[in-house]
Amino acid sequence: MTAPWWTRSVVYQVYPRSFADSDGDGMGDLGGVLERVDHFVDLGVDVVWLSPVYPSPQDDNGYDISDYRDVDPVFGSLALLDDLTDALHDRGIRLVMDLVVNHTSDEHPWFVASRSSTTSPTRDWYWWRPPRDGAAPGAPGAEPTNWRSAFGGSAWQLDEATGEYYLHLFSRKQPDLNWENPEVRRAVHDMMRWWLDRGVDGFRMDVINFVSKHVEPDGTLHDGPPMPGSPWGDGSAQFMSGPRIHEFLGEMHREVFEGRTAFDGGPLLVVGEMPGVTVEDARLFTDPARREVDMVFQFEHVDLDHGPHGRYDPQPLRLVDLKTSFGRWQAGLAEAGWNSLYWDKHDQPRIVSRLGDDSPAHRRDSATCLATLLHLHRGTPYLYQGQEIAMANFPFERLLDFRDIESLGWAHEQQALGRDVAELLPGLRAQSRDNARTPVQWDDTRNAGFTTGEPWIAVNPDHTTWNVAAQRDDPRSVLAHYRRLIALRKELDVVATGDFAMLLPEHEQVYAFRRRLPGADPAELLVVCNVGGEPVDLDVLLPEAVGRELVLGNLPAPDDDAVLRGWEARVLSGS
Template sequence: MRDLGWWKRAVVYEVYPRSFQDSNDDGIGDLRGISARLDHLVELGVDAVWIAPIYPSPMADFGYDVADYCGIDPIFGNMADFDALLDEVHARGLRLILDFVPNHTSDQHPWFLESRSSRDNPKRDWYIWRDQPNNWTSNFGGSAWELDEATGQYYYHSFLKEQPDLNWRNPAVKAAMFDVLRFWLRKGVDGFRVDVMWMMIKDDQFRDNPPNPSYHPGLSSNQRFLPLYNTNRPEVHEIVAEMRGLIDEFPDRVLIGEIYLPIAQLMTYYGKDLKGANLPFNFQLLQCAWSAEAAAQAIADYYEALPEGAWPNWVLGNHDQPRIASRVGNQLARIAAMLLLTLPGTLTLYYGEEIGMTDVPISPEQVQDPAEKNEPGIGQGRDPERTPMCWDGSAHAGFTTGAPWLPLGPDWGSINVAVQRENDASMLTLHQRLIALRKSHPTLISGRLHKPQVEKNVLRFRRSGDEEIEVILNMTREEISAPLPRSTVLAGTRLDREGKIAGGDSTLHPGEGLVLLLS
């Protein structure tokens, strides 16, 4: 296992910094707050922390509109706070991954202020300007083109009009952005998660996108057309390869790509000779239906498509998607955790998943997310999965002594770290046991994954390495009888199974899972 790079062995923990821990009572999480809660990550057993954007920003899209790539927004603290956090992370044997947002900046970034100042400004071509718009749409609804009345041209924005897209066909843009990466790498960060990696290059002919034959009025306006010409252009792979080359100049670093594409296209981001992203994020389980058949198919399809030598990864939740406990229910969220933590490769947990946090209903007057404000009622809002972390039973769940920027759910009195830490059968302790099991049985990290099998909505798959391990998951809310191989129960969603000898027909309780060491 020591021969595997740290990121291949890692369980990565995503922190949405606004919602993790507030240290100055303003109701918004910050860097000192993250530092104060690092011991929780050590107790949980994760290996790395990935932090969503903390750069200076007008916060039109809560940090994904960057106004300075080499600074810290005062909401989160200052550079001294970041340096202290990085030192604390490394002192605990953890790694730190930053979010990198290369597709677009804030409209308040000095580069864009120069670009829009006149048509002949040297930075005009750092962004995408046109005399006339085409039919490309914003991911947040409406046209992706905004008229700048002062210069009489339109600029392109894949998201909000406050987030103009950079022109990555301009070598000066690439050089400036690569300098940003070097700035943070020299500080000692351990890698980057690259936001919307597949969108960085647009068609140089600006051709209209074709209509989406599946579109209907209930969908967001950004689904009216198929994004053929403004996403996933072939030239993007040249940039990703160069980005990877830069990352490889620094030892033991990782490049992760956010890519929402079908499997065949996703795999191209590993790059020629695997010199693209180390880990193109795999969202198959995050997006598939909840059934044994659907999960087995998603796992098999992903594995069959992996290029030879490519390292797998798995995700069940993030800051843009409904929480797993809301998708499948609290009972089945336990088995979802067992599924995730027994698959091979690098795994990513979203903060709060380890205690079973659910989406929090957000009333219209509480909405913060611009995706929901632009097209209310369409269901694009991401506030429900971004609510404050629940630490204990005190006011505001120990997140803040101020007024939290988003409301807490009604169950924070029981769904919190302090309560679950004292319960051997809690969601938190289940995560701790499974992560510890993963580290003590390397077969679960790097062993061969046999093709998953399904019978009566029971999913089972085998892992082979120095030992043979079988995982059996009842993905229903019903009792099911299933044959078990002669084995010892290494872990179970029910504590009373662990350490017992198993074999023969057995009743699996609703949402019960077992990890078996074969005799």
């Protein structure tokens, strides 16, 4: 069987509100994306994944959708989205939409009807429950389970009108859909077919492994264990990859994807975002023979620097742990299934600040080193806007600087527990999702060329040095390096589909691995990355890496290849 097209492809994620603003209202929009389509061509990416642009109250920046079949005026119109689809297709690029169907907005007509009365025809489309154990509605502890919502507080919201609670694993403006109800699934499938018929080429499905909850036949949901640093419980085991998840995804495949193709007649792309997914489950989800999804986003590697109190309790990221994790995912999906590979995305801090070194002396080299490390793994790399120019975390100083509902929800929860802001800021600064959401730095002008108006979130002051215009024609730039990495995946079969073997698993500074594909030219690549600023004697550590032909490096060719310089990455051909 020939390998699917995405083995040679790179996906570029656009977070539209922060990408480019075409009308000066301070918010990025589809017009802005349309004006920058040539940026995707310049990079050589094959797919654009567009974060949500549907009508939305924007409680969670569009991940709270109030109409699945339109575009929010803040981003443009359906006609403009059609134009963007055509513009991408003309350039051979696919468009993948974000699909958020674990929950809707509380302003979606389905929920408006559902909350209107206990006998509403769509009442059962959401998770409504009476207070626990006959307690009075709103009484302390009356919530149906102890689950914490991802954005702080209980995952249950009391609706005064009927005295019942509804479930929201995210904000209270994001009520969870009840996928146990076949009408809900049918409505979702119908909407998905509508988008595919309109010409989009696939979906990235938001928290799709949350749609099957552990529910008893009598409707009971169970509490989770207590969470350190929170008055609420951790319900995740009750809703992550629940008992019917494979059934639901198999059904969706049959109902929606079977018989449909991308614009060029090739296969669609279906990616499931799956927090908490295990390697074993991911293998089932992505085994082509099972027809569920093509790949999943897993979270293991981006959770490695979270402490016992969660993401805002950051710990140093140990390279050995990263190798163990990536190595396990590479091995686990080697025979069946496929990995997606990412560092940055709209929910994660910037990798150059997180695992690299964003100080002026090392920013370029550490960004290109980490890019090489990721892109040479087996899997499909995802590139998040700004990562291609080594955009870094923002120097947040005050709570007022943050916009993200998750960061603010956590901060307010902690303040209510008596902690003061000064104590919270270091965790927020390191880990806030807003680090990824500052505007793309197109040039060194005011507001980085993002908008002529007032940006909805501050532009990083470092845009005067770090921007697309400064890097576009510089062969040494981070952008140029990404271009080369993307091209290499298309050129060399061994990059696309070669097998993977981790080397030096215990070494704390050098990340090295081998890719192999018998019969290909070259049939073997050796990748060595110095994930640190100090030079390493390669002839001592990995003598087989010395004297080989350099296929691609992130620093000028070395005088002495026995020494791996600080933040140097080398892709070497086989013997």
